[in-house]
Amino acid sequence: MEMWDIYDSKKQRTGRTMKRNDWCLKDGEYHLTVLGVVMRPDGRFLITKRVMTKAWAPGWWEVSGGAVMAGESSKEAVIREVKEETGLDVSGCGDGYLFTYHRENPGEGDNYFVDVYRFVLDFEESELSLQEEETAGYMLADRSQIEEFASQGIFLHYDSIKQAFSVEEK
Numbered sequence: 001m002e003m004w005d006i007y008d009s010k011k012q013r014t015g016r017t018m019k020r021n022d023w024c025l026k027d028g029e030y031h032l033t034v035l036g037v038v039m040r041p042d043g044r045f046l047i048t049k050r051v052m053t054k055a056w057a058p059g060w061w062e063v064s065g066g067a068v069m070a071g072e073s074s075k076e077a078v079i080r081e082v083k084e085e086t087g088l089d090v091s092g093c094g095d096g097y098l099f100t101y102h103r104e105n106p107g108e109g110d111n112y113f114v115d116v117y118r119f120v121l122d123f124e125e126s127e128l129s130l131q132e133e134e135t136a137g138y139m140l141a142d143r144s145q146i147e148e149f150a151s152q153g154i155f156l157h158y159d160s161i162k163q164a165f166s167v168e169e170k
Contacts, residue, residue, distance in 0.1 A: 003070040004031045017070045023109030030111045034078040035065035037118040037164045048135040062156040074115040087129025093119035
């Protein structure tokens with residue numbers, strides 16, 4: 001059974017855990033997720049398309065990410081998620097941490113922090129090994145292509161993470 005740590009409003013572990021997707025969090029309690037933006041040195045980003053069997057946002061474009069397991073660090077989680085979903089190992093890419101945002105969902109038991117990372121990795125498409133249960137394809141997209149998907153309303157989390165696609169920043 002997958003367990004997640006429960007965090008307080010300062011993003012500190014409380015010492016308590018919750019079962020995955022057991023939306024039991026009280027106001028002021030959070031779980032932690034991560035997103036890993038993978039950018040090639042040519043300025044293009046690896047994005048994946050969600051399988052159509054997903055209950056939420058099927059067929060939408062996204063970057064790799066997921067929940068931080070109990071006892072796992074944010075960095076460990078993002079490295080694991082990118083590897084699971086794309087086959088790429090970003091562990092040698094430096095820190096990559098950009099910023100954190102959070103969402104409050106009062107009364108739903110699903111408040112969360114999201115740590116956003118960006119890794120610059122020179123990889124060949126032949127190195128990709130997509131997780132079939134999660135992804136229905138990929139694209140090496142430049143920022144304008146990602147913005148176009150966002151304008152169509154089919155790119156997950158874009159408004160919250162758009163600064164991660166700025167090649168001038170880090």
